[in-house]
Amino acid sequence: xxxxxVFIILVLVGIAVWQLTKIFxxxxxxxxxxxxxxxxxxxxxxxxxxxxxxxxFIYVFTIYSLYAWGDLVLGTPASEHGKxxxxxxxxxxxxxxxxxxxxxxxxxxxxxxxxxKEGQKALYFADNNKLEAIWTIIPVxxxxxxxxxxxxxxxxxxxxxxxxxxxxxxxxxxAKQFGWEARYAGDDKTLGKANVRLIEGIxxxxxxxxxxAAQDDKVVTELHIPKGKRVIFKMRSQDVLHSAYxxxxxxxxxxxxGMITQFSFIPTVTxxxxxxxxxxxxxxDKINKIxxxxxxKIVAEGGVALDPYTFDYLLLCNKICGASHYxxxxxxVVDTPADFKAWLAEKPTLAQQWKEANAPAPAVAxxxxxxxxxxxxxxxxxxxxx
Amino acid sequence: MSHDHGHHKETFIxxxxxxxxxxxxxxxxxxxxxxxxxxxxxxxxxxxxxxxWPEESFEIFKVFLGDNFAPDGVMRxxxxxxxxxxxxxxxxxxxxxAGLSGTFSNLLIPxxxxxxxMASGFMNMLSFWMFFISCVIMxxxxxxxxxxxxxxxxxxxxxxxxxxxxxxxxxxxTLWLASMAIFIASSLMGSLNYVVTVINxxxxxxxxxxxxxxVWAFFVTAIIGIVSxxxxxxxxxLLIFDRxxxxxxxxxxxxxxxxxxxxxxxxxxxxxxxxxxxxHPEVYIVLLPALGITSEIIATNSRKPIFGYxxxxxxxxxxxxxxxxxxxxxxxxxxxxxFLGSVFTFTTLLIAIPxxxxxxxxxxxxxxxxxxxxxxxxxxxxLVSTFITGGLTGIILGDSTLDINVHxxxxxxxxxxxxxxxxxxxxxxxxxxHWFPKMFGRMMNKNLGxxxxxxxxxxxxxxxxxxxxxxxxxxxRRYYTNSAFPLFDELADVNVLITxxxxxxAAFQIVFFWNFFYSIFYGKKATQNPWRSNTLEWTTPVxxxxxxxxxxxxEVHRWPYDYSKPGHDEDFVTQITPMKEGEEVxxx
Numbered sequence: 001x002x003x004x005x006v007f008i009i010l011v012l013v014g015i016a017v018w019q020l021t022k023i024f025x026x027x028x029x030x031x032x033x034x035x036x037x038x039x040x041x042x043x044x045x046x047x048x049x050x051x052x053x054x055x056x057f058i059y060v061f062t063i064y065s066l067y068a069w070g071d072l073v074l075g076t077p078a079s080e081h082g083k084x085x086x087x088x089x090x091x092x093x094x095x096x097x098x099x100x101x102x103x104x105x106x107x108x109x110x111x112x113x114x115x116x117k118e119g120q121k122a123l124y125f126a127d128n129n130k131l132e133a134i135w136t137i138i139p140v141x142x143x144x145x146x147x148x149x150x151x152x153x154x155x156x157x158x159x160x161x162x163x164x165x166x167x168x169x170x171x172x173x174x175a176k177q178f179g180w181e182a183r184y185a186g187d188d189k190t191l192g193k194a195n196v197r198l199i200e201g202i203x204x205x206x207x208x209x210x211x212x213a214a215q216d217d218k219v220v221t222e223l224h225i226p227k228g229k230r231v232i233f234k235m236r237s238q239d240v241l242h243s244a245y246x247x248x249x250x251x252x253x254x255x256x257x258g259m260i261t262q263f264s265f266i267p268t269v270t271x272x273x274x275x276x277x278x279x280x281x282x283x284x285d286k287i288n289k290i291x292x293x294x295x296x297k298i299v300a301e302g303g304v305a306l307d308p309y310t311f312d313y314l315l316l317c318n319k320i321c322g323a324s325h326y327x328x329x330x331x332x333v334v335d336t337p338a339d340f341k342a343w344l345a346e347k348p349t350l351a352q353q354w355k356e357a358n359a360p361a362p363a364v365a366x367x368x369x370x371x372x373x374x375x376x377x378x379x380x381x382x383x384x385x386x
Numbered sequence: 387m388s389h390d391h392g393h394h395k396e397t398f399i400x401x402x403x404x405x406x407x408x409x410x411x412x413x414x415x416x417x418x419x420x421x422x423x424x425x426x427x428x429x430x431x432x433x434x435x436x437x438x439w440p441e442e443s444f445e446i447f448k449v450f451l452g453d454n455f456a457p458d459g460v461m462r463x464x465x466x467x468x469x470x471x472x473x474x475x476x477x478x479x480x481x482x483x484a485g486l487s488g489t490f491s492n493l494l495i496p497x498x499x500x501x502x503x504m505a506s507g508f509m510n511m512l513s514f515w516m517f518f519i520s521c522v523i524m525x526x527x528x529x530x531x532x533x534x535x536x537x538x539x540x541x542x543x544x545x546x547x548x549x550x551x552x553x554x555x556x557x558x559x560t561l562w563l564a565s566m567a568i569f570i571a572s573s574l575m576g577s578l579n580y581v582v583t584v585i586n587x588x589x590x591x592x593x594x595x596x597x598x599x600x601v602w603a604f605f606v607t608a609i610i611g612i613v614s615x616x617x618x619x620x621x622x623x624l625l626i627f628d629r630x631x632x633x634x635x636x637x638x639x640x641x642x643x644x645x646x647x648x649x650x651x652x653x654x655x656x657x658x659x660x661x662x663x664x665x666h667p668e669v670y671i672v673l674l675p676a677l678g679i680t681s682e683i684i685a686t687n688s689r690k691p692i693f694g695y696x697x698x699x700x701x702x703x704x705x706x707x708x709x710x711x712x713x714x715x716x717x718x719x720x721x722x723x724x725f726l727g728s729v730f731t732f733t734t735l736l737i738a739i740p741x742x743x744x745x746x747x748x749x750x751x752x753x754x755x756x757x758x759x760x761x762x763x764x765x766x767x768x769l770v771s772t773f774i775t776g777g778l779t780g781i782i783l784g785d786s787t788l789d790i791n792v793h794x795x796x797x798x799x800x801x802x803x804x805x806x807x808x809x810x811x812x813x814x815x816x817x818x819x820h821w822f823p824k825m826f827g828r829m830m831n832k833n834l835g836x837x838x839x840x841x842x843x844x845x846x847x848x849x850x851x852x853x854x855x856x857x858x859x860x861x862x863r864r865y866y867t868n869s870a871f872p873l874f875d876e877l878a879d880v881n882v883l884i885t886x887x888x889x890x891x892a893a894f895q896i897v898f899f900w901n902f903f904y905s906i907f908y909g910k911k912a913t914q915n916p917w918r919s920n921t922l923e924w925t926t927p928v929x930x931x932x933x934x935x936x937x938x939x940x941e942v943h944r945w946p947y948d949y950s951k952p953g954h955d956e957d958f959v960t961q962i963t964p965m966k967e968g969e970e971v972x973x974x
Contacts (some may be wrong), residue, residue, distance in 0.1 A: 009893075033850065036916070037830065037831060037909075038758070038917070043760075044758065046836075051759075051767065054843065057847075061851060062851075065854075073859070078481060092785065093782075094922075099774075100774065104775070106749050107770055107771060111748060114753070115759060116689075116758045121950060121957070122690045123950070125753075126694075126695065128974070134742065135742055136739060136743055139742040140739060143738055147749070149730055150731055150788070151732070154731065154786045157531065158727070196640065196641035196646055197641075197646050201642050203502075211507075212851060238640070238642070239500075239544065239642040240540050240542075240545040241641075243793075247860030248790045250790060252790050257638060257639055258654070261721035283876070287875045290875045291875060306872075318794045320537065320864045323462075323553075324550050324862075329870065361953050379574065
């Protein structure tokens with residue numbers, strides 16, 4: 001690696017020397033009239049042409065980028081509101097490309113066309129109300145449209161109707177340095193109370209096990225959500241700010257210690273279906289080619305080959321949260337509603353887990369004797385807090 | 387102000403160190419700003435190398451970061467965040483706020499409005515030296531054993547408040563806060579001075595509507611600074627309380643490293659509000675001076691009046707006003723009420739209107755001009771170009787709906803580096819090339835200036851344009867390495883390309899530094915008005931004197947943009963030229 005860098009630096013020095021020599025030549029040609037370090041006609045001409053070339057560079061670079069990196073951009077959204085987001089994004093992008101193309105052309109073309117020449121007279125053109133009005137009013141109209149569309153979508157995403165709320169699934173996303181957990185509210189659709197002061201043993205979320213609403217709560221480390229059902233996420237953090245970022249669902253919300261934040265969406269594509277999406281197949285192939293190539297290098301150096309990549313939805317942390325911020329992730333699986341139900345049914349409730357974990361000397365006394373003891377211990381925890 | 391300034395005996399110390407003269411203080415700011423700039427850019431190269439070649443061992447890390455920060459030449463993951471943090475802090479505050487405003491406000495406000503010095507020379511000196519102390523503290527924090535502040539330049543608590551959360555939040559963060567508190571005091575003293583000077587010390591005939599747009603920009607910038615910096619100061623103060631005295635302004639319900647902390651009832655979101663109440667106007671504190679400089683340079687070098695002088699002033703004022711009511715667009719997904727998100731989307735997108743006015747006015751100023759493509763002019767045109775490219779993506783980020791998915795990704799990094807980083811830096815360079823003869827009495831080499839501009843222009847796009855794509859691929863910023871996600875493997879090549887552009891672009895800044903320092907001593911001697919400009923600073927003698935003008939301060943008879951005015955032989959008419967008999971004012 002070092003040799004690669006040294007190589008780059010050598011190339012740079014080479015280019016620099018070559019350029020500097022060229023400059024030296026240029027100053028020689030200019031002769032004595034070019035001694036005051038102020039642009040003369042020749043400079044204006046050279047730089048004028050370069051300005052024109054530069055707008056060419058911007059266009060070519062843009063087209064190249066779209067061609068080479070266009071497929072990097074996130075593809076089919078996996079949530080209902082994701083389509084609206086992408087639609088608004090497409091409109092905004094079209095507008096941006098349009099304005100960018102025209103204004104950059106005018107700017108650089110004028111810089112080229114009106115490059116200074118001996119005897120050329122500039123036009124004294126100080127102001128014109130009509131022009132000013134045009135480029136005030138046009139942005140006003142365009143922005144009014146964008147703002148209205150944007151706000152309409154925003155309200156749609158952020159404010160959940162009361163009826164929708166009723167048959168939604170409530171899940172708590174719990175963030176900590178450097179991992180995620182999720183808690184399902186269960187049949188009562190209410191998450192049991194929780195506070196970091198109740199964290200003890202396997203109760204890593206600080207759930208108040210004395211709270212009746214907490215009895216059917218289930219805690220997992222892999223997030224499953226059903227296709228076609230509204231999911232309401234309640235976010236919590238136990239230490240610093242985190243951000244629950246689910247790029248495929250066009251969803252993100254910060255997790256703030258001391259408060260509960262919320263985001264909700266309806267997943268529309270199951271993991272299995274997404275894996276069959278053409279763009280995703282192509283992407284996975286491309287990534288696996290890269291990984292095979294990298295693996296060869298790693299194996300040659302005595303390391304372990306990389307696992308092949310299969311597509312999965314992800315939850316990433318997207319708010320700087322500490323040294324291992326770059327590796328704070330959780331797998332998300334979108335199931336069919338039936339699969340989801342089956343998966344969730346298999347999971348034990350936190351209350352059950354707590355009982356098992358706090359059973360006194362499990363080898364001696366089987367499960368029968370445990371309940372009273374376990375309940376006691378939760379009460380103790382709860383009392384300490386109060 | 388009396389004339390006897392020039393008669394004081396000067397020692398080396400009073401002339402070069404504890405100088406009260408605004409021109410010397412401007413040079414002090416410039417050189418400190420440039421030196422801080424070198425540090426800021428070098429840090430960015432280090433973390434770019436880590437991103438492009440994750441967890442590789444580099445000899446250069448062994449040398450500069452040492453065994454502690456980079457064991458065996460491999461950068462530690464928390465040190466990566468420290469470098470990101472200090473890079474941001476230095477570039478935003480030390481280079482583009484103090485370096486840019488400090489240099490050109492100090493140099494140009496008295497010279498362009500016809501004043502003998504700043505309203506308070508002593509406060510001006512104090513302002514610089516407090517800035518210098520804050521620089522020293524910030525640099526010193528790089529050498530702390532537990533590492534410098536590592537919570538991002540936005541230092542959101544609880545990460546910045548708890549040493550348990552990241553080592554940099556120990557002594558490093560204490561030094562950061564101390565440095566910034568002093569910096570803010572320095573900045574406020576400077577700003578108050580600028581405002582008072584502009585209001586009170588204009589020469590005869592220099593009405594507000596005859597002031598160059600540079601002065602307008604500096605004036606309004608200073609006002610924004612006075613309004614918003616104290617809020618950051620209060621946030622820093624409260625954070626110090628939380629860190630050291632056990633208060634809970636920003637902290638609540640925290641369980642970290644197996645232990646519950648006593649904090650109860652505070653809110654990190656409150657900090658975010660306080661921070662961005664400065665943080666967003668700060669963007670314009672950085673950008674407006676650059677736009678002012680550009681306005682002046684584009685008009686002078688186009689040999690044309692700036693198009694829409696009054697519209698330019700109006701748009702500066704509109705931007706300044708709006709800048710104080712848009713901070714919430716940094717917090718759409720912070721957990722604040724979504725209704726507030728709607729309000730901030732609305733105000734934010736409004737900023738596009740005065741910005742569009744400015745961009746189109748620059749373009750129209752070029753139209754049918756007689757463009758003198760000096761290096762300063764190239765950088766000014768470059769500024770308009772990056773201002774448009776970077777500004778346009780603001781339409782996406784300012785829209786709460788779209789922000790959800792690109793928030794804190796590389797898309798944001800691309801946006802703000804182009805629209806405020808590169809644009810303001812171009813304004814900085816343009817100003818240096820243009821006013822170098824005024825500051826040092828010598829000229830910079832133009833050909834080196836051309837090489838500097840063209841390589842920088844290509845590299846700036848090369849670095850930041852591809853970031854839009856990796857951002858839209860969902861790549862979060864501030865990741866030490868992307869190798870934890872196979873999904874991002876396909877972005878690795880783009881990151882290598884970006885880093886190579888960054889290294890090349892940074893390497894060519896050597897051309898600028900060489901040109902700058904060589905020309906101070908050996909550059910060609912400047913004439914009094916090399917760019918044939920209208921403004922007052924070019925009526926002062928090339929050799930600096932206290933009080934700026936040897937005799938009376940000249941009287942101003944016209945606005946600063948009478949370039950190529952019909953009825954005059956020359957293509958410029960200085961502001962001190964009286965109106966000819968029967969000459970009409972041709973602008974509004």
